[in-house]
Amino acid sequence: MRSHVLLAAMALLIAPASFAATQDFSVGPQYDTTHVYVAPGDVDAFVRSFAATFGGQSTPQAVVTVTPTPSSTSSQLVKSPVGAISVFGFRTPVPYPFGLERTGYLVTDLDEAVRAANRAGAATLVAPFDDPIGRDAVVTWPGGVNMQLYWHTKKSEYTPLEHVPENRIYLPVQSADAFVKAFVAFAHGKVVSDERAAPVADIGGKSGVFRRIRIESGYGKATVLVTDGHLDWPYGAETTGYEVGDLDATLARARDNGVKVLVDIHAETDRRAAMLQFPGGYVAEVHSAAR
Structure with a gap:
């Protein structure tokens, strides 16, 4: 036990300044x-x-x-x-x-x-x-x-969200770990899951796997999707995934208001999801927790 404590103390002493305790600048x-x-x-x-x-x-x-x-x-x-x-x-x-x-x-x-x-x-x-x-x-x-x-300049007061959206970031394998290490350090975040073999069907593929890393911090949620870039449109065109309480009702409202459903509701590993395109071209992923 004493050796473990000593090693931990030494690691803190030799850790670079960039990994020392820093201020969390997030607001919410x-x-x-x-x-x-x-x-x-x-x-x-x-x-x-x-x-x-x-x-x-x-x-x-x-x-x-x-x-x-x-x-x-x-x-x-x-x-x-x-x-x-x-x-x-x-x-x-x-x-x-x-x-x-x-x-x-x-x-x-x-x-x-x-x-x-x-x-x-x-x-x-x-x-x-x-x-x-x-x-x-x-x-x-x-x-x-x-x-x-x-x-x-003037402090804003916004109502807390019912559901926190996710920043969906598609990266190649060569830069994914560097991004996660850097962003987590800055954001005072944590990796809540790192799936090394998520089914590629979750991002529109036919067969195979990809890596999916989920991060949470004071800036909200981020999902890093590590792929080979062989993506069927519209996957990769979205920057945000919106969690909703009732996915079916959300898509009904979307259709009634001129939104195209690019990928209809389908089951993924831990959620039900769809892909939407709004007037002007904005593409978004929308999801709810798996039933």
């Missing part, structure tokens, strides 16, 4: 949004269909500049009991690398959060800049996973 999954870019002419139809499908409500639309270089876009936040989205309808060309980030995560201190992400293994793709209601930055993780970090 209700403040995290999926970024959705649609053509200006599709914005209203998309917002209506998303809100009607999931029971959400949109903030008023505003035309603003949300990038550090000149641009113009409509911007609005749609909050629902199963997750929020930030909707952008650019009137100008979208400056690089915007449009490639999948999510926006609210943090308590933007500059320190960016530095913490850098220490964990992320690169700063867009250095911190001011926006109309706060400050933003974009970081990129191993595997090319881009995420926006943001901070609001």
Whole structure:
């Protein structure tokens, strides 16, 4: 027993600074949004269909500049009991690398959060800049996973979610472990499951297996899907999976509001799931717990 204690103490002494105790900058999954870019002419139809499908409500639309270089876009936040989205309808060309980030995560201190992400293994793709209601930055993780970090000048109060959505991240085997190690360290998260042989049918395949890693943290849920890239559309086109209480009722509302059901309800390992496409092209996975 004494030798185990000694080894643990030595490991702490020689651990690199990047793995020392650091601050958790997360605020809560209700403040995290999926970024959705649609053509200006599709914005209203998309917002209506998303809100009607999931029971959400949109903030008023505003035309603003949300990038550090000149641009113009409509911007609005749609909050629902199963997750929020930030909707952008650019009137100008979208400056690089915007449009490639999948999510926006609210943090308590933007500059320190960016530095913490850098220490964990992320690169700063867009250095911190001011926006109309706060400050933003974009970081990129191993595997090319881009995420926006943001901070609001005025504190927001959002209702906790009924169901926390999952950030669905498709990665090749060569970068999956590096991403998980880096993101978990930054997010103060934990790997809740690591299935080395999940059935490929869960992501539209015919036969074979893939690796599925599920992570939870103060930023919500993330599912890393490690594949060889041989994916049938629309798998890989979705960035978010929304958990709902009644999947059948959700799909009925979706169909009534102009949403295409790309993959109908089917059983997966631990859930019932479907794939939807909203007006404007946004693809989402929707699921409920297995019966």
